[in-house]
Amino acid sequence: MKTGILGGTFNPIHLAHLRIAEEVRDRFALDRVIFIPAAAPPHKPMAGELPFETRCKMVRRATVDNPAFAVSDIEGRRAGKSYSIDTLRELRREHPGDEFFFIIGSDSFLDIGSWREYTAIFDACNIVVVERPGAEVPDLTTALPVAIASQFCYHDAEKRLAHRSGYSVYHLAGVPLDISSSAIRTLARLGRSIRYLVPERVEHYIKEQRIYTDAG
Numbered sequence: 001m002k003t004g005i006l007g008g009t010f011n012p013i014h015l016a017h018l019r020i021a022e023e024v025r026d027r028f029a030l031d032r033v034i035f036i037p038a039a040a041p042p043h044k045p046m047a048g049e050l051p052f053e054t055r056c057k058m059v060r061r062a063t064v065d066n067p068a069f070a071v072s073d074i075e076g077r078r079a080g081k082s083y084s085i086d087t088l089r090e091l092r093r094e095h096p097g098d099e100f101f102f103i104i105g106s107d108s109f110l111d112i113g114s115w116r117e118y119t120a121i122f123d124a125c126n127i128v129v130v131e132r133p134g135a136e137v138p139d140l141t142t143a144l145p146v147a148i149a150s151q152f153c154y155h156d157a158e159k160r161l162a163h164r165s166g167y168s169v170y171h172l173a174g175v176p177l178d179i180s181s182s183a184i185r186t187l188a189r190l191g192r193s194i195r196y197l198v199p200e201r202v203e204h205y206i207k208e209q210r211i212y213t214d215a216g
């Protein structure tokens with residue numbers, strides 16, 4: 001089975017998350033995409049932020065009507081920071097027959113050299129880098145951490161970097177959606193509309209629970 005993984009803080013999940021998951025599913029003929037909310041995002045200050053369970057609820061609401069989308073609370077079952085390499089190892093153990101495609105925005109990918117055991121991530125799965133407005137990656141090769149650049153060979157026609165492990169890093173441009181969770185939180189705190197930035201079910205949930213007005 002070909003399985004996409006989209007990890008995120010999802011505070012809250014928004015339409016760009018859903019669109020990039022759908023775009024990658026379609027382009028790479030994936031059987032499913034698993035959304036993985038981070039319980040303790042390694043690089044984001046979460047003090048005073050929304051509880052894991054509330055963020056999971058919004059992700060479930062956002063994905064419930066797509067049979068190819070699933071949500072996993074795998075990172076909520078581990079103590080400590082939610083390192084992606086730990087999640088990937090666990091998923092590979094649980095689903096030994098799957099080929100994994102780790103979906104990541106270009107802003108996050110440009111920072112991957114600072115992640116826990118990042119070199120092991122390239123040995124464990126394919127990576128799809130989705131271009132994000134404000135974090136354009138004109139050349140995937142130069143976006144790689146310098147220390148591992150020599151482990152790859154570039155295939156221009158497929159916009160693919162083949163890694164020595166047999167996995168690849170792909171570059172997906174042309175889905176520019178300038179939406180971010182932080183901008184949505186700001187709008188919600190100001191009492192402004194967040195319609196058409198998040199799915200309707202998530203919009204209603206945020207309003208009903210007064211999530212960004214009372215809690216954050």
Ligand SMILES: Nc1ncnc2c1ncn2[C@@H]1O[C@H](COP(=O)(O)OP(=O)(O)OP(=O)(O)O)[C@@H](O)[C@H]1O
Binds near residue numbers: 103105131179182
């Ligand atoms: N508009 C977007 N285009 C492409 N990738 C995106 C976009 N929004 C988020 N992503 C990617 O989705 C993943 C999860 O993102 P995350 O949950 O942190 O949302 P965010 O909008 O970046 O949040 P915040 O604004 O709080 O930093 C990351 O890999 C991020 O790069």
Ligand SMILES: O=C(O)c1ccc[n+]([C@@H]2O[C@H](COP(=O)([O-])O)[C@@H](O)[C@H]2O)c1
Binds near residue numbers: 036082085114
């Ligand atoms: O493993 C790491 O060191 C690591 C460092 C930063 C981010 N991540 C993961 O990248 C995904 C997006 O993170 P974020 O902070 O942009 O929401 C999410 O699944 C995080 O757990 C992972």
